[in-house]
Amino acid sequence: MSQPSAPSEPPRSPEAAAPAGLGAFIAGLPKAELHVHHVGSASPRIVAELAARHPDSPVPKDPAELERYFTFRDFAHFIEVYLSVVDLIRDAEDIRLLTYEVARDMARQNIRYAELTVTPHSSVARGIPDLAFMEAIEDARKAAERELGVVLRWCFDTPSELGLPAAAETVRMACELRPEGLVSFGLGGPEIGWPRPPFKPYFDRAIAAGLHSVPHAGETTGPQTVWDALTELRAERIGHGTSAARDPRLLAHLAEHGIPLEVCPTSNVATRAVPSLAEHPLPQLVAAGVTVTVNSDDPPMFGTDLNTEYAHAARLLGLDAAGVAELAKNAVRVSFLDAAGKARLTAEIDGYLAAWPG
Numbered sequence: 306m307s308q309p310s311a312p313s314e315p316p317r318s319p320e321a322a323a324p325a326g327l328g329a330f331i332a333g334l335p336k337a338e339l340h341v342h343h344v345g346s347a348s349p350r351i352v353a354e355l356a357a358r359h360p361d362s363p364v365p366k367d368p369a370e371l372e373r374y375f376t377f378r379d380f381a382h383f384i385e386v387y388l389s390v391v392d393l394i395r396d397a398e399d400i401r402l403l404t405y406e407v408a409r410d411m412a413r414q415n416i417r418y419a420e421l422t423v424t425p426h427s428s429v430a431r432g433i434p435d436l437a438f439m440e441a442i443e444d445a446r447k448a449a450e451r452e453l454g455v456v457l458r459w460c461f462d463t464p465s466e467l468g469l470p471a472a473a474e475t476v477r478m479a480c481e482l483r484p485e486g487l488v489s490f491g492l493g494g495p496e497i498g499w500p501r502p503p504f505k506p507y508f509d510r511a512i513a514a515g516l517h518s519v520p521h522a523g524e525t526t527g528p529q530t531v532w533d534a535l536t537e538l539r540a541e542r543i544g545h546g547t548s549a550a551r552d553p554r555l556l557a558h559l560a561e562h563g564i565p566l567e568v569c570p571t572s573n574v575a576t577r578a579v580p581s582l583a584e585h586p587l588p589q590l591v592a593a594g595v596t597v598t599v600n601s602d603d604p605p606m607f608g609t610d611l612n613t614e615y616a617h618a619a620r621l622l623g624l625d626a627a628g629v630a631e632l633a634k635n636a637v638r639v640s641f642l643d644a645a646g647k648a649r650l651t652a653e654i655d656g657y658l659a660a661w662p663g
């Protein structure tokens with residue numbers, strides 16, 4: 306969850322959002338996703354399965370009723386729904402089920418590789434033993450790769466609003482329990498009131514253990530937070546970073562040093578980080594030479610999916626099929642997948658584009 310701070314916009318579809326003819330191209334395109342949250346990816350279908358395991362929960366059990374439940378009336382309702390989903394994740398089997406089923410939703414969108422942001426502290430604080438949590442996500446990861454063809458890696462994220470104790474606990478789990486799929490360390494939660502520099506010692510420890518640094522920054526605050534993420538947390542990619550568009554010196558720095566931004570257009574509108582899709586700064590970021598990737602953040606919560614986000618990006622940037630394929634290859638190139646995996650997925654994207662009749 307990046308920031309439970311606003312209701313989502315109505316659901317859209319890639320066909321509706323994409324320039325003519327591109328919806329089908331995007332849907333079939335093999336893709337990588339680098340910024341998507343674990344609990345925030347629980348679709349109504351997955352929530353129904355979790356609710357069936359916990360009949361005492363107030364969450365509706367029927368999928369059609371759940372679709373209505375997921376239509377957010379206002380901010381308070383959004384928080385209510387999010388917390389009721391959190392309440393359904395009570396044991397290691399819930400974690401395993403959620404993770405595997407998120408991968409199934411990814412497979413349906415032809416997502417081949419995803420770095421899933423998980424927040425182990427939330428589950429451990431609710432009584433799931435840390436080792437059981439690690440075993441559950443790893444078990445789901447291996448099954449998803451074997452059975453669904455979706456390669457998952459983890460970003461362990463610490464929620465800013467839980468402060469430094471949660472960061473200490475998260476980095477301890479990352480370093481001491483170190484699940485095989487773990488590649489990076491992140492910082493989510495609110496930015497306002499939670500400056501990035503105090504988290505430096507925890508990022509230092511994660512980086513020393515060989516993890517990549519991928520904090521959220523510059524989503525709801527200005528460019529200074531992105532600078533702080535770069536200088537204090539040694540960020541290799543920035544979650545969101547959209548406010549960089551307001552600082553030409555920062556844009557030049559990001560472009561020169563090849564620091565990519567993980568852009569999530571619909572999320573930015575839903576959280577009011579940008580006023581509308583039409584005013585999203587994605588075109589300015591690209592024009593400045595910054596590497597951008599397109600992502601969905603908390604897709605069902607924001608009434609979107611990765612295909613729809615690609616459609617929005619294609620329209621904002623005026624892309625054709627080849628341009629969309631380039632965007633997909635950006636994500637592969639700046640991912641933390643190994644070299645062989647990157648080469649394989651890039652070749653798959655090139656092959657798909659070459660075979661596209663348009």
Ligand SMILES: [Zn+2]
Pocket residue numbers: 306307308340342493521544602
């Ligand atoms: Zn996020």
